[in-house]
Amino acid sequence: APNAAAAPRPAAPAPAPSVPGKPAAPVLKPTVPGAPAASAPPAAQPSATASTPGPSATDEISTLRQLAPVMKAQNHFERLGLTEQADAGAAKIAYIKLARLYHPDTLPPGAPPELEKLKAEVFGYIGDAYRTLTDDKARKDYLEGLKAGADGKEEVDVVAILQAEERFRKGCIFVKSRKYTEAVSIFDEAIQLNPAEAEFHAWRAYARFCAAPDKKAAQPEVFRELQGAIKKNERCAPAHYFLGVMAKTLGDTSGALKHFKRTVELQPDHIDAQREVRMAAQKK
Incomplete structure (x- = not known):
């Protein structure tokens, strides 16, 4: 398995160049409240945030x-x-x-x-x-x-999962550097290794939208991919945020606000989505 240092998922990038302003990057933290049910397997508590294992x-x-x-x-x-x-x-x-x-x-x-x-x-x-x-x-x-007597157990390819995460992080770095075409290729590799991860699909869709010279023409395909990410994981906050960015870029203010509000519902500490909601309220 790869020995790359692990890090939390990268924050959502600033909107495409055609969107006014450049919001600060939000911190993507787990958005699911609660703790495992009593009948669930024994749970390990999250470790302390430190550069060396304590x-x-x-x-x-x-x-x-x-x-x-x-x-x-x-x-x-x-x-x-x-x-x-x-x-x-x-x-x-x-x-x-x-x-x-x-x-x-x-x-x-x-x-x-x-x-x-x-x-x-x-x-x-x-x-x-x-x-x-x-x-x-x-x-x-x-x-x-x-x-019928099957044991119901399936093997998990841990190496593939780790490699997918590594490529995903690299793709996000490319997005932040506005190297959108390269980002799409890296996200393709991550999805090939772990196609079930909704965030991979959401970020690839956003990179495709940013890379497209004609944003309006790219919108239908990107919209379908973002909706597909939400279908895989309805709590995928980046997918909702990117839908908002795309809607805002194309002039759909009300649609953008709806997606930004949903992002905040799923991830209350999403700084960019919070800012978008506040800005919309101030304009009323």
């Missing part, structure tokens, strides 16, 4: 070392702390709670490589379970497989 990071690594093999041996329902009677709504709630603890965004700057690897593995199991149990057909097929 006792909390050591404790978390120890906990994750025990949790990873447990999750590997579980089926999708067990991984989310659910019974086989749980519906898609229960799976979403369980996923949201667990994502707050195990999503790659929760890694502190300078996290040790082993912590990065373990979180990627655990979150991979959680993500696989979520995608299967929230899709009606996939859930039905999965249940039938369990009843």
